[in-house]
Amino acid sequence: MDKFNKYFLLKENEVLQYVQSRLNFFDNTDNIISKEIGDGNLNYVFRVYDKNTGKSIIVKQAGEELRISKDMKISPDRGKIEAKILKLQYDLAPGFVPKVYYYDEIMKIIIMEDMIGHEMMRPYLMNFNIYENFGKDMSYFLANTLLKTSDLALGHKEKKALVKEFINPELCEISEDLVYTEPYLDNKNRNNVFYINKDFVENELYNDKNLHLEVAKLKYDFMSNAQALIHGDLHTGSIFINDEHIFVFDPEFAFYGPIGYDIGNIIANLLFSWCYANATLDNRQEKFIKFENWVFRSIEDIIDGFILHYNEMYSQICKDKMAMVEGFKQYYLDNILSDTAGVCGLEAIRRIVGMANVIDIKSIVDDELRGLQERRIIKFAKDCIINRNSYKTGKDYIDTFKRILEIVN
Ligand code: SR1
Numbered sequence: 001m002d003k004f005n006k007y008f009l010l011k012e013n014e015v016l017q018y019v020q021s022r023l024n025f026f027d028n029t030d031n032i033i034s035k036e037i038g039d040g041n042l043n044y045v046f047r048v049y050d051k052n053t054g055k056s057i058i059v060k061q062a063g064e065e066l067r068i069s070k071d072m073k074i075s076p077d078r079g080k081i082e083a084k085i086l087k088l089q090y091d092l093a094p095g096f097v098p099k100v101y102y103y104d105e106i107m108k109i110i111i112m113e114d115m116i117g118h119e120m121m122r123p124y125l126m127n128f129n130i131y132e133n134f135g136k137d138m139s140y141f142l143a144n145t146l147l148k149t150s151d152l153a154l155g156h157k158e159k160k161a162l163v164k165e166f167i168n169p170e171l172c173e174i175s176e177d178l179v180y181t182e183p184y185l186d187n188k189n190r191n192n193v194f195y196i197n198k199d200f201v202e203n204e205l206y207n208d209k210n211l212h213l214e215v216a217k218l219k220y221d222f223m224s225n226a227q228a229l230i231h232g233d234l235h236t237g238s239i240f241i242n243d244e245h246i247f248v249f250d251p252e253f254a255f256y257g258p259i260g261y262d263i264g265n266i267i268a269n270l271l272f273s274w275c276y277a278n279a280t281l282d283n284r285q286e287k288f289i290k291f292e293n294w295v296f297r298s299i300e301d302i303i304d305g306f307i308l309h310y311n312e313m314y315s316q317i318c319k320d321k322m323a324m325v326e327g328f329k330q331y332y333l334d335n336i337l338s339d340t341a342g343v344c345g346l347e348a349i350r351r352i353v354g355m356a357n358v359i360d361i362k363s364i365v366d367d368e369l370r371g372l373q374e375r376r377i378i379k380f381a382k383d384c385i386i387n388r389n390s391y392k393t394g395k396d397y398i399d400t401f402k403r404i405l406e407i408v409n
């Protein structure tokens with residue numbers, strides 16, 4: 001009897017037996033090591049590798065309660081969505097996502113390619129490493145995975161079938177709460193507000209009714225704009241990187257949502273790495289200047305690169321004659337760009353004051369400096385949300401960010 005025929009959480013010492021029972025991946029199992037390497041909020045991730053040959057594989061299992069909070073229960077079936085979107089993105093943007101070898105509906109396990117020679121992008125950036133072409137690669141990934149799953153490129157029935165297949169209410173609810181509600185209302189009393197900024201957050205976020213209205217509009221866009229198959233959680237912990245390549249992974253929050261959600265997420269997270277560098281490096285030194293230039297250039301490359309791909313791809317991918325009506329191409333792009341700025345602001349704010357914070361900010365040990373970076377981000381983020389229609393190029397983000405740096409203290 002196969003002991004894996006009933007769901008339970010794997011232990012490190014059971015992972016090899018599991019892999020061999022499903023794939024027979026290792027010819028010789030004498031020198032295999034299994035190690036839990038996950039540091040996310042939701043899942044268990046194991047690397048299984050052969051000490052002698054270096055051959056390795058990743059085993060990712062979804063638990064029934066979240067690692068970040070045992071009170072939060074969630075169906076482990078989310079792995080199914082993740083396995084499906086990874087397979088789809090593997091075709092749309094070859095080389096940018098790990099290959100899925102196997103999905104187990106009972107054990108809720110994905111077995112996938114190990115991203116050997118890559119490391120998670122958040123710590124990579126906290127060591128001030130730089131991959132020159134990051135922004136260019138990211139804009140390629142975004143344009144190909146998002147535009148090619150939208151109504152622009154797909155037959156409308158085919159697209160609606162995908163909307164149905166990727167319906168993901170439980171994970172969407174997490175984002176609706178953590179991104180679009182709690183940072184502004186603290187209605188579940190689980191925000192983490194840094195003590196130095198309590199009054200600031202009260203005034204700038206909890207008491208700003210105009211801001212609440214704009215966030216409400218964006219929330220209803222997130223819930224109802226089934227525009228493209230989005231990753232849904234594209235922060236720097238969802239990217240593996242080295243000095244010449246990226247892998248995007250962990251798309252369990254995927255569903256049909258606004259294209260700008262993915263673009264805005266990555267922009268906000270790049271700015272967290274700037275905050276960490278700014279707070280921990282001598283700002284006059286070459287090391288900081290080089291890193292800052294890279295962050296700003298990457299943001300420009302992502303936004304401007306996406307626009308470039310959009311303009312190049314539009315007539316090639318569009319199937320619908322109405323999409324060719326004069327003015328529609330620009331209208332559709334403007335809508336994406338406005339959502340992008342809005343979501344950049346939302347992600348920035350929720351990682352500062354919400355329940356799921358980021359290590360780039362939390363690990364700034366000087367309290368005054370951390371407080372300052374948080375206030376800068378919040379002010380910048382509010383501008384992104386409120387004035388989202390005016391963010392049309394990468395430079396618009398950098399100009400506003402630099403202006404905020406001058407006025408917030
Ligand atoms: C309860 S899960 C908290 C956060 O972690 C995930 O990576 C998502 O960003 C989610 O909002």
Ligand code: MG
Nearest residue numbers: 040233238250
């Ligand atoms: Mg994740």
